[in-house]
Amino acid sequence: MKESTTQKVALITGVTGQDGAYLAEFLLKKGYLVHGLKRRSSLFNTDRIDHLYQDPHLDNRNFVLHYGDLTDSTNLIRVIQETQPDEIYNLAAQSHVKVSFDTPEYTANADGIGTLRILEAVRLLGLIEKTRIYQASTSELYGLVQAVPQSETTPFYPRSPYAVAKMYGYWITVNYREAYKMYACNGILFNHESPVRGETFVTRKITRAVAKIALGLQSKLFLGNLSAQRDWGHAKDYVEAMWLILQQNTPEDFVIATGVTTTVRDFVRLSFAELGVTVEFSGKDEQEKGVVIDRDDERLKELGIDPEGIKLGQTVVKVDSRYYRPTEVDLLIGDPTKAQTQLNWIPKYDLQMLVSEMVQSDLHLMRKEQYLKGGGFETLNYFE
Ligand code: NDP
Ligand code: GDR
Secondary structure: OOOOOOOOEEEEEOOOOHHHHHHHHHHHHOOOEEEEEEOOOOOOOOHHHHHHOOOOOOOOOOEEEEEOOOOOHHHHHHHHHHHOOOEEEEOOOOOOHHHHHHOHHHHHHHHHHHHHHHHHHHHHOOOOOOOEEEEEEEHHHOOOOOOOOEOOOOOOOOOOHHHHHHHHHHHHHHHHHHHHOOOEEEEEEOOEEOOOOOOOOHHHHHHHHHHHHHOOOOOOEEEOOOOOEEOOEEHHHHHHHHHHHOOOOOOOOEEEOOOOOEEHHHHHHHHHHHOOEEEEEEOOHHHOEEEEEEEOHHHHHHOOOOHHHOOOOOEEEEEOHHHOOOOOOOEOOEOOHHHHHHHOOOOOOOHHHHHHHHHHHHHHHHHHHHHHHHOOOOOOOOOO
16 A cells, blocks of 8 residues: 555545446545445446556555445445545435435434534544545435525525435534534535536436437336436536635635536436437326437437437326335535635536537437447346
């Protein structure tokens, strides 16, 4: 392991997730020794960080993975003791809002108490002076709309077991900062996406489906609440903000957002538009559907897509109430003024750039699937 007196050491929980992967890459570029906590799974779960992997037999590694789980305090204490981090980024979480209604107790344990376990480990190990802690807080804390745009002073009203668990994580971080003078901060991050966003979050679900529909691998996309409004940014910009939050003279909490909100419906429109396909919506609630009303054949051909595969009048989006949530968060729009002025945080991506990158990336991925299918390489069934 490459460690010198000047090299900073970071520990990232949730390193296999979307943000963990971007943050690991970002910190490695800054010269950090990066430790990542990864949980054991029955299949490889390191796709997003495989490009950063270093052979464990090398002795000058600067990226090291450790098995661990936020529900196991003994292992967290051991990993923190062994790695002696200058900075801990607590990104691990059961992060799916809808799934939290199905697994509320687990979500509370991992997302709420898990945060406490990290803070307590640092305190018990006597690392208060040395270790700075970033807690992955969320715009879901705002929940039922109290005021817009939402800032550091807007009251919380969580609307899911996920948000309630994260509310505990938020306040326990504030409490440890105040009680023990720890450098512990919340980043209240609004939705941020990327080509490696989990496939069941709405943006990625849309961009994957748009790519598949264009290539004739899928006929339509089923979605839930099309009217939900989110403030979507790019994960690459947001991990930089996490790092900036830990580089200040005093520990504080920050909202990280773009300040622009968009409906799920418009995200669908923008995604199809990236390929030259115009989709319009009609109908209400569960009867609403999205239909192709125009097609730019030149654009499609330029992208290597057969225009005849997409028919005018084709229904490409339908609503399925199974994706509705028992309690929904209707409108999120963040006010990033504090981050802009105090952290000098300036995002490089806007929504159009984000959508374009995600759709093009999924088109590339789905094309691979199409070639494999065309070549007769169907998925093997080992259980026949
Ligand atoms: P992901 O779901 O992509 O990643 C979550 C990570 O946590 C994965 O590495 C996952 O492991 C790991 N994990 C889950 N449960 C445990 C556990 N019990 N112990 C250890 N590791 C665990 O989330 P994102 O990268 O999108 O988000 C990062 C963090 O930021 C999360 O805490 C999320 O709640 C929060 N957040 C995210 C926002 C967003 O828009 N992306 C906005 C605001 C906050 P595995 O790969 O094995 O599943
Ligand atoms: P969110 O993200 O709940 O905001 O949490 P998600 O992409 O899951 O939902 C955004 C909005 O889209 C609506 N929606 C659908 N959502 C999903 N997943 N699938 C669908 O088919 C669908 N149809 C409509 C949802 O109802 C919702 O209103 C994300 C996570 O990353 C959290 O961890 C993070 O804290 C917040 O963002 C900020």
